[in-house]
Amino acid sequence: MAETMSVVLNVNGSGRAVSVEPRKTLADAIREDLGLTGTHLGCEHGVCGACTILLDGEVVRSCLLLAVQADGAEITTIEGIGAGDDLHPMQQAFSEYHGLQCGFCTPGMILAGIDVVSRNPDPTPQEIREEMGGNICRCTGYQKIVESVQAAAAVMSTEGGSA
Amino acid sequence: MKPAAFDYSAPESIAEALDLLAEHGSGAKVLAGGQSLVPMLNFRLARPAHLIDVNGVDSLSYISANGTLRIGSMTRLTALGESGDVAGAHPIIPKAVAHIGHRAIRNRGTIGGSLAHNDPAAELPAVLMALDAEVTARSADGERVVGMQDLIEDRLFETTLGDTELLTEIRIPAAAASSTSGFQEFARRHGDFALAGVAAVITTDGSTITQAALGAFGGTHATRLPTAEAALLGAETGDAAFAAAGAGAAADFPATSDVHGTAEYRSHLINVLTVRALKEAAGNSGGGNG
Ligand SMILES: Cc1cc2nc3c(=O)[nH]c(=O)nc-3n(C[C@H](O)[C@H](O)[C@H](O)COP(=O)(O)OP(=O)(O)OC[C@H]3O[C@@H](n4cnc5c(N)ncnc54)[C@H](O)[C@@H]3O)c2cc1C
Numbered sequence: 001m002a003e004t005m006s007v008v009l010n011v012n013g014s015g016r017a018v019s020v021e022p023r024k025t026l027a028d029a030i031r032e033d034l035g036l037t038g039t040h041l042g043c044e045h046g047v048c049g050a051c052t053i054l055l056d057g058e059v060v061r062s063c064l065l066l067a068v069q070a071d072g073a074e075i076t077t078i079e080g081i082g083a084g085d086d087l088h089p090m091q092q093a094f095s096e097y098h099g100l101q102c103g104f105c106t107p108g109m110i111l112a113g114i115d116v117v118s119r120n121p122d123p124t125p126q127e128i129r130e131e132m133g134g135n136i137c138r139c140t141g142y143q144k145i146v147e148s149v150q151a152a153a154a155v156m157s158t159e160g161g162s163a
Numbered sequence: 164m165k166p167a168a169f170d171y172s173a174p175e176s177i178a179e180a181l182d183l184l185a186e187h188g189s190g191a192k193v194l195a196g197g198q199s200l201v202p203m204l205n206f207r208l209a210r211p212a213h214l215i216d217v218n219g220v221d222s223l224s225y226i227s228a229n230g231t232l233r234i235g236s237m238t239r240l241t242a243l244g245e246s247g248d249v250a251g252a253h254p255i256i257p258k259a260v261a262h263i264g265h266r267a268i269r270n271r272g273t274i275g276g277s278l279a280h281n282d283p284a285a286e287l288p289a290v291l292m293a294l295d296a297e298v299t300a301r302s303a304d305g306e307r308v309v310g311m312q313d314l315i316e317d318r319l320f321e322t323t324l325g326d327t328e329l330l331t332e333i334r335i336p337a338a339a340a341s342s343t344s345g346f347q348e349f350a351r352r353h354g355d356f357a358l359a360g361v362a363a364v365i366t367t368d369g370s371t372i373t374q375a376a377l378g379a380f381g382g383t384h385a386t387r388l389p390t391a392e393a394a395l396l397g398a399e400t401g402d403a404a405f406a407a408a409g410a411g412a413a414a415d416f417p418a419t420s421d422v423h424g425t426a427e428y429r430s431h432l433i434n435v436l437t438v439r440a441l442k443e444a445a446g447n448s449g450g451g452n453g
Contacts, residue, residue: 003170005171021168022168022169022170022171022214023165023166023167023168023169023204024165025165025166025201025205028165044164044202044205044206045202045205045206046198046201046202046264046267046268049265049267052267055270058241058270059266059267059270060267060270060271061198061267061268061271063201063205064197064198064201064202064271065197065201065271066171066194066197066201066216068171068173068216069173069197069216069218112266112267115266116266129353130353130354131265131266133265133352133353133354133355134264134265134266134267134268134354
């Protein structure tokens with residue numbers, strides 16, 4: 001077994017030191033070492049998008065990064081977007097517009113949706129479909145996800161804020 | 164699944180990376196964006212003893228446009244696709260980059276990784292072949308410059324780079340003033356690997372085609388399309404020449420059958436996509452390969 005390495009993961013605004021083997025993916029470290037199980041793992045080869053997080057503000061696949069590579073970077077997971085009564089407009093819209101059923105893909109969808117709207121404040125349904133083609137949902141048929149992202153975009157632009 | 168254990172180094176300079184490559188040789192793998200390598204690690208299709216992570220080598224990440232376009236191998240695909248210098252010199256590059264995976268993939272994936280990985284369905288090897296690009300490969304023993312066709316030959320999922328070589332730079336010669344380009348691919352969903360695709364760059368003198376370079380992907384390996392290029396040289400732009408090029412492209416294309424489509428279907432696609440790419444190129448005028 002390879003030596004473990006000490007790294008600091010700055011997750012959702014707080015720095016946490018963990019000791020990990022180099023082979024541990026960031027997704028596994030987030031779930032197992034930090035106990036933040038909102039980040040889901042589906043395919044583990046970058047195709048499904050369930051493990052999407054923000055790394056220094058950019059959407060990335062946390063299953064395709066090693067935890068040791070994220071040392072010192074700013075990581076945002078779904079837990080940092082909003083929880084309980086304090087939901088982000090994207091989460092609120094997914095709830096109101098039935099953008100989820102089983103919920104497995106939802107954390108990745110929310111983060112990808114926030115990223116799309118941050119770059120394109122008023123996306124068309126076609127643009128949303130193309131931009132979010134990297135996030136797979138097996139329940140909804142996508143229609144409601146597209147509606148949710150559009151509704152969130154409208155709220156986010158009037159609030160003038162994003163993530 | 165989870166990766167098998169490996170040792171990990173994160174050099175901060177090219178020299179340090181080259182020393183590590185010299186020391187670990189065929190047991191080591193360079194980790195660039197990880198968008199192809201980490202899936203292979205997760206599935207244990209690759210089990211390197213040592214990973215050399217070059218993400219901390221800042222001097223491999225740059226775009227310099229001064230005649231020849233020089234691009235550091237660690238330049239992310241998002242940066243490549245959004246660069247005004249790249250779009251100004253070779254607008255076919257951002258067009259192609261938009262088809263690579265999804266935003267999350269492009270935020271990490273690199274130009275050097277895409278070439279070194281050499282997926283036969285990848286866009287960039289074929290595009291850079293059509294643009295007559297060269298790459299620099301460095302090892303502790305020195306540096307060599309390799310043309311795209313010599314880098315790829317007829318290989319897939321590997322290149323002619325040696326075990327101890329690091330791909331450091333991509334060099335793309337300036338386009339002729341009157342050159343134009345077209346890029347066409349067919350994939351079942353936006354962002355999926357293409358079933359077939361074509362990058363076409365043509366130069367005309369009035370309506371006579373004086374230079375033609377076509378790169379294709381989605382076959383057994385990335386390739387130029389010499390029969391199609393020959394059909395275009397000296398011809399007048401228009402349907403007749405483009406149809407001849409399409410037929411030539413289908414003859415040249417190393418089509419293969421798999422679960423996504425038959426070789427016959429892919430050859431048909433290459434024919435149609437070649438005609439479309441040429442029409443697109445002919446419709447684009449003004450500026451370097453518009
Ligand atoms: C869901 C998904 C969809 C994708 N869709 C597409 C697509 O449509 N088209 C496409 O072209 N690609 C696609 N990709 C692949 C993506 O473009 C990769 O980023 C690219 O193939 C590899 O680049 P990388 O920087 O991630 O390299 P890595 O994964 O880090 O490395 C790949 C290989 O290249 C070697 N290597 C990397 N850099 C160097 C270097 N500088 N010198 C020597 N060797 C090096 C590594 O050792 C490894 O063997 C997709 C990937 C995913 C996960």
